[in-house]
Amino acid sequence: xxxxxxxxxxxxxxxxxxxxxxxxxxxxxxxxxxxxxxxxxxxxxxxxxxxxxxxxxxxxxxxxxxxxxxxxxxxxxxxxxxxxxxxxxxxxxxxxxxxxxxxxxxxxxxxxxxxxxxxxxxxxxxxxxxxxxxxxxxxxxxxxxxxxxxxxxxxxxxxxxxxxxxxxxxxxxxxxxxxxxxxxxxxxxxxxxxxxxxxxxxxxxxxxxxxxxxxxxxxxxxxxxxxxxxxxxxxxxxxxxxxxxxxxxxxxxxxxxxxxxxxxxxxxxxxxxxxxxxxxxxxxxxxxxxx
Amino acid sequence: xxxxxxxxxxxxxxxxxxxxxxxxxxxxxxxxxxxxxxxxxxxxxxxxxxxxxxxxxxxxxxxxxxxxxxxxxxxxxxxxxxxxxxxxxxxxxxxxxxxxxxxxxxxxxxxxxxxxxxxxxxxxxxxxxxxxxxxxxxxxxxxxxxxxxxxxxxxxxxxxxxxxxxxxxxxxxxxxxxxxxxxxxxxxxxxxxxxxxxxxxxxxxxxxxxxxxxxxxxxxxxxxxxxxxxxxxxxxxxxxxxxxxxxxxxxxxxxxxxxxxxxxxxxxxxxxxxx
Numbered sequence: 001x002x003x004x005x006x007x008x009x010x011x012x013x014x015x016x017x018x019x020x021x022x023x024x025x026x027x028x029x030x031x032x033x034x035x036x037x038x039x040x041x042x043x044x045x046x047x048x049x050x051x052x053x054x055x056x057x058x059x060x061x062x063x064x065x066x067x068x069x070x071x072x073x074x075x076x077x078x079x080x081x082x083x084x085x086x087x088x089x090x091x092x093x094x095x096x097x098x099x100x101x102x103x104x105x106x107x108x109x110x111x112x113x114x115x116x117x118x119x120x121x122x123x124x125x126x127x128x129x130x131x132x133x134x135x136x137x138x139x140x141x142x143x144x145x146x147x148x149x150x151x152x153x154x155x156x157x158x159x160x161x162x163x164x165x166x167x168x169x170x171x172x173x174x175x176x177x178x179x180x181x182x183x184x185x186x187x188x189x190x191x192x193x194x195x196x197x198x199x200x201x202x203x204x205x206x207x208x209x210x211x212x213x214x215x216x217x218x219x220x221x222x223x224x225x226x227x228x229x230x231x232x233x234x235x236x237x238x239x240x241x242x243x244x245x246x247x248x249x250x251x252x253x254x255x256x257x258x259x260x261x262x263x264x265x266x267x268x269x270x271x272x273x274x275x276x277x278x279x280x281x282x283x284x285x286x287x288x289x290x291x
Numbered sequence: 292x293x294x295x296x297x298x299x300x301x302x303x304x305x306x307x308x309x310x311x312x313x314x315x316x317x318x319x320x321x322x323x324x325x326x327x328x329x330x331x332x333x334x335x336x337x338x339x340x341x342x343x344x345x346x347x348x349x350x351x352x353x354x355x356x357x358x359x360x361x362x363x364x365x366x367x368x369x370x371x372x373x374x375x376x377x378x379x380x381x382x383x384x385x386x387x388x389x390x391x392x393x394x395x396x397x398x399x400x401x402x403x404x405x406x407x408x409x410x411x412x413x414x415x416x417x418x419x420x421x422x423x424x425x426x427x428x429x430x431x432x433x434x435x436x437x438x439x440x441x442x443x444x445x446x447x448x449x450x451x452x453x454x455x456x457x458x459x460x461x462x463x464x465x466x467x468x469x470x471x472x473x474x475x476x477x478x479x480x481x482x483x484x485x486x487x488x489x490x491x492x493x494x495x496x497x498x499x500x501x502x503x504x505x506x507x508x509x510x511x512x513x514x515x516x517x518x519x520x521x522x523x524x525x526x527x528x529x530x531x532x533x534x535x536x537x538x539x540x541x542x543x544x545x546x547x548x549x550x551x552x553x554x555x556x557x558x559x560x561x562x563x564x565x566x
Contacts, residue, residue: 025396027477029400046426049425093321100318112318117552118329125506129537129538130329202310233508248415275415
C-alpha cells in the first residue's frame with residue numbers, strides 16, 4: 001500500500017519522538033487496506049480496463065462512432081432531459097414533505113417517515129410491477145377513470161415517457177427528501193419566528209430565510225437524484241415499453257444484442273463524464289448560493 | 292395593543308392556517324403516491340384469477356402455492372438470500388474497518404481513500420457491470436453466485452461506511468483511550484469498548500447491505516449468467532409472463548422489508564425520526 005509506505009517513511013528522528021502517534025497512523029491506515037485492496041482490484045482496475053477498451057488501439061474510433069451515429073446524441077439528451085424533469089418533480093414534491101417531517105409532532109413525523117422509508121426499502125421490481133398494474137390500459141387508474149365517466153377511453157399512462165417519469169420519481173423521491181430533512185432538522189426555527197414577528201409575510205420568510213438555509217440539503221438531494229437518474233435502467237426498461245430510450249438501455253443493447261463492447265465502453269465513459277460534470281456543476285452552484 | 296395590530300395578527304394567523312392546510316394536503320397526496328404501489332399488490336396476490344384483474348373476482352392463496360411449488364422461484368429466492376448474506380457479512384466487516392480508519396485515523400491520502408470508497412454510489416450499475424464483466428470472465432466468476440456477491444459487496448461498501456462512520460462520530464473516543472491508559476491493548480479496547488457502543492449501527496449496516504444486494508438487478512443480470520437471482524427472475528416474469536405469482540412474491544418481499552425495519556428499529560439505528 002502506498003499509504004502505509006508513505007507513513008512508514010517518516011524521518012527517523014521524528015519517528016522516535018512520535019513513535020506512538022506514528023504507530024497509530026500506521027494502524028489506522030492498515031485498517032483501510034483490505035477494503036482499499038478489494039476496491040482496487042474489482043472496482044478501479046475494471047474501470048481503467050473499460051477506459052482502455054474505449055480507446056482501443058489508441059484511437060478515438062469508438063467515440064467517433066458514438067457521436068456520428070446520431071442515435072447516441074439523441075438518447076443522451078433525452079436522458080438528461082428526463083433526469084432534469086425527475087429532479088424538479090422530486091424537489092417540488094419532496095421539499096414540503098421534508099418540512100412536514102422536520103416540524104410535525106412525533107407521531108405524525110413517524111407516520112410520514114414510514115410512508116417515505118417503506119417504499120424506499122421495497123424492491124424496485126415490486127414497485128415497478130405495481131405501477132404497471134396501476135397505469136396499464138386495463139389498469140386500476142384507467143378502470144376508475146372510465147368507470148367514473150371522466151374519460152371515454154383509457155389514457156395512455158404506461159409504455160411511454162409519462163409512465164417512466166412516474167416510476168422514476170417514485171423511486172428517487174426519498175433520495176431527495178432525506179438530505180433536505182436532515183438539514184431542516186438543524187435549522188434554527190427562532191429565525192423564522194423573528195422574521196414573522198417583524199412583519200415579514202410567509203412567502204418572504206420562505207424565500208429569504210428558509211430556502212437559503214436549506215439550500216445545502218436541496219443541492220445534495222438534487223445532485224443525488226439527477227446523477228442516479230442518468231444511469232436508470234429497470235424503470236425505463238419496464239415502464240417505457242421499449243419506447244423510451246435512456247443511456248443505460250442503449251449500453252445494454254450494445255453489449256447484449258450487438259456484442260459491441262468497444263462502443264459500449266465509449267458510451268459508459270461518456271456517461272461517467274456526464275455524471276462527474278453534473279457533480280462538479282451542482283457542487284459549484286451549491287457553494288455559490290450558500291449563505 | 293392597538294386595534295390595527297390585533298387585526299394584522301388575525302389575518303396573519305389565517306394566512307398561516309391556510310398555508311398549513313395546503314402543506315398537509317400536499318404531503319397527504321405525496322404520501323398516498325408513495326404508498327399506493329405497495330398497497331395495490333396485496334389484493335392482487337390473493338386473487339383467484341389467472342389474470343391481472345382488479346378488484347379480483349375471488350380470493351385464494353393459489354399464487355403463493357404456485358411460488359412455493361415452482362423450483363425456479365424457490366431456487367432464485369434462496370440464491371438471493373445466500374448472495375445477500377455473504378454480501379452483508381463481507382461489506383460489514385470491510386466497511387467497519389474502513390469507517391474506523393477514516394473516522395479515527397490521520398494519515399496522508401485519507402481524502403483519496405474516502406473518495407474511492409464512496410465512488411461506487413455514484414457509478415451506475417450498468418457501467419460497473421460492463422466494466423467488471425471482462426475481469427470476472429478472466430477469473431471465471433461470470434455465471435457464479437460468488438462473482439455476484441463480490442460485485443454486490445463493492446456496491447454495499449459505501450452504505451456500510453456511511454452508517455457506521457456516522458455512529459462512530461457520535462461516540463466519545465476518550466473511553467477507548469481510557470481503557471488503553473488502563474493497560475488494555477488497542478484491539479481489546481476497540482472490541483470491548485467501541486464495538487459494543489456502535490452495535491446498533493452495525494446491525495443497521497448489515498441489513499442495509501443485505502437489502503441492497505437482495506434487490507439488485509443489473510449486476511446480477513450481467514454477471515449472474517443462468518444462475519437467476521430473485522430480482523432477475525422477477526424481471527423476466529414481468530417481461531414475459533405477467534401473472535399474479537409476481538404479486539405474491541412482491542407481498543413476501545414487502546413483508547420481509549417490514550420485518551427488517553422492525554428489527555432495525557428494535558436493535559439498530561437510522562430509522563427513527565429524532566436524531
